[in-house]
Amino acid sequence: MGLRAETREELRKESVTKIFGQPTDQDITLLEKELIAIAASIPTSLGGGAHGHAGLIVEATKYTTMTGGTAFEIPTHPGIYPASLATSASAGTRAKEEANHKELLAQFEILKGVEQALKDIILEAVEHDYLLEIEDETLGFLNITPREMLDHLKSRGGSLDFADTKKLIAERDAEWDISENPQKYFNRVEQAIKALTRAGITSDLNERRDMALYFFKSSGEFDAAVREWENKPTANKTWNNIKTFISAEYAKENKQNKLTAKQFKANMIEEQAAATEELIANINETHTRQMEALIKSTTEAMKEMMQLIKEGKTTNSGSEKSQRQSKREERKKKLENTPACKHCGKKHPSKKEDECWELESNKASRPSNWKSTKST
Numbered sequence: 001m002g003l004r005a006e007t008r009e010e011l012r013k014e015s016v017t018k019i020f021g022q023p024t025d026q027d028i029t030l031l032e033k034e035l036i037a038i039a040a041s042i043p044t045s046l047g048g049g050a051h052g053h054a055g056l057i058v059e060a061t062k063y064t065t066m067t068g069g070t071a072f073e074i075p076t077h078p079g080i081y082p083a084s085l086a087t088s089a090s091a092g093t094r095a096k097e098e099a100n101h102k103e104l105l106a107q108f109e110i111l112k113g114v115e116q117a118l119k120d121i122i123l124e125a126v127e128h129d130y131l132l133e134i135e136d137e138t139l140g141f142l143n144i145t146p147r148e149m150l151d152h153l154k155s156r157g158g159s160l161d162f163a164d165t166k167k168l169i170a171e172r173d174a175e176w177d178i179s180e181n182p183q184k185y186f187n188r189v190e191q192a193i194k195a196l197t198r199a200g201i202t203s204d205l206n207e208r209r210d211m212a213l214y215f216f217k218s219s220g221e222f223d224a225a226v227r228e229w230e231n232k233p234t235a236n237k238t239w240n241n242i243k244t245f246i247s248a249e250y251a252k253e254n255k256q257n258k259l260t261a262k263q264f265k266a267n268m269i270e271e272q273a274a275a276t277e278e279l280i281a282n283i284n285e286t287h288t289r290q291m292e293a294l295i296k297s298t299t300e301a302m303k304e305m306m307q308l309i310k311e312g313k314t315t316n317s318g319s320e321k322s323q324r325q326s327k328r329e330e331r332k333k334k335l336e337n338t339p340a341c342k343h344c345g346k347k348h349p350s351k352k353e354d355e356c357w358e359l360e361s362n363k364a365s366r367p368s369n370w371k372s373t374k375s376t
Contacts, residue, residue: 003106007042007113008120014038016125023126023153025160025195031125032057032150035118042114044107047072053114056146075111078104118146130156160199168192172203176215182250185212186243205239212242225249344373 001009016034019027040052047055047063048070055063055072063072078101119141123131134144134152141149160168172192176185189212193203213229216222229237229245331349338349343358357366358374 003109004113004116007110008117011038011042011114011117012120014117014121016121019126021127022157023130024157025154025164025198028150028153029195029198031122035121035146035150038121039114039118042110044111046075046107046111053111056111056115056118057150059147075104075108077108115146119144119149122146122149126153160195165196165199165201168195168199169201172196172208173211176212176219178219178221182216182246183243185215186247209237209239209242212239212246216246221253222246222249346373 016038017027017030019031023031035057036054039056040054042053043049044053046053048067050067051058051063058066058072060071064070123141130153131141131149133156134149135141136143169192172189174188176182189208193208196203213226217226225246229242232241334349335347338347340347341353341356341358343353343356348356355362355365357363357370358372
């Protein structure tokens with residue numbers, strides 16, 4: 001198998017996004033982007049050598065701009081090595097010319113392999129009906145380049161029309177959804193701007209900046225950040241800078257919210273453990289079964305709390321520990337000083353005697369698993 005066939009076979013393993021029905025401008029733009037990435041993965045010295053075979057897909061003027069003036073020129077077949085050189089040239093000259101000829105031939109064969117593979121991929125991605133017009137009855141797409149296939153698709157409905165531009169303008173000007181990451185909002189706006197630019201519609205980035213700031217300010221989520229932005233020098237208040245600034249503020253706020261949520265969870269676990277201490281003090285043999293489920297759930301909560309502490313997710317200062325110890329001692333002392341309830345015979349410092357569950361008047365507040373001490 002030659003270089004052309006090997007290259008074609010290797011690249012045909014690559015895949016692009018399948019297009020169903022009439023290709024739209026967005027479909028073709030995405031297909032073009034995916035094909036450029038595939039072509040660029042095969043190195044060559046053509047077109048400056050920095051972008052592989054991307055020049056087979058990138059439009060000529062854009063490629064020249066991208067490379068700072070270097071065009072991607074498609075080479076012709078170098079032909080058969082001249083027999084005259086094989087017999088008349090000196091050994092040194094002959095070896096040099098042979099090596100150069102082999103290099104040019106390999107370059108040409110690889111390029112043709114890439115080109116054929118790209119056409120194969122396009123034909124696989126697009127329904128055949130939309131390319132039938134440029135298919136030769138005998139040669140098929142042999143004399144058609146991948147770039148020409150893409151241009152044909154654009155000219156037959158793949159270019160932006162008034163309905164597309166109206167939709168894109170609506171996407172560009174849409175408000176920020178408070179539930180999404182601001183970076184997604186910025187990406188959506190910029191994608192719409194790029195598509196509109198291809199249609200000849202320009203977008204004022206200063207206007208985009210001001211609209212974005214208005215949306216973020218109206219949400220109430222970035223009050224401090226907006227004040228900081230407004231105090232920046234005018235020269236720094238650009239579209240690119242507000243993208244970076246707001247995205248960074250969101251990431252910082254998100255981290256702080258996560259830490260707060262974890263701290264809250266740890267505090268809740270600790271409060272549950274403290275409440276359990278009071279309940280355990282009232283345990284007697286007749287209530288053992290009732291308390292088993294509570295003890296089990298509390299044990300799991302305590303394990304989770306210890307895991308959080310072990311992973312460094314919670315922070316406790318010495319003063320906080322001292323306060324919690326003091327609270328425990330107060331609860332213990334209060335329990336000791338509380339007389340037994342005349343209705344149930346137990347101590348419940350957190351409830352008055354007339355709130356005792358043994359009283360029928362308090363029936364509505366009884367837990368589902370509560371049992372009267374009088375029934376045991």
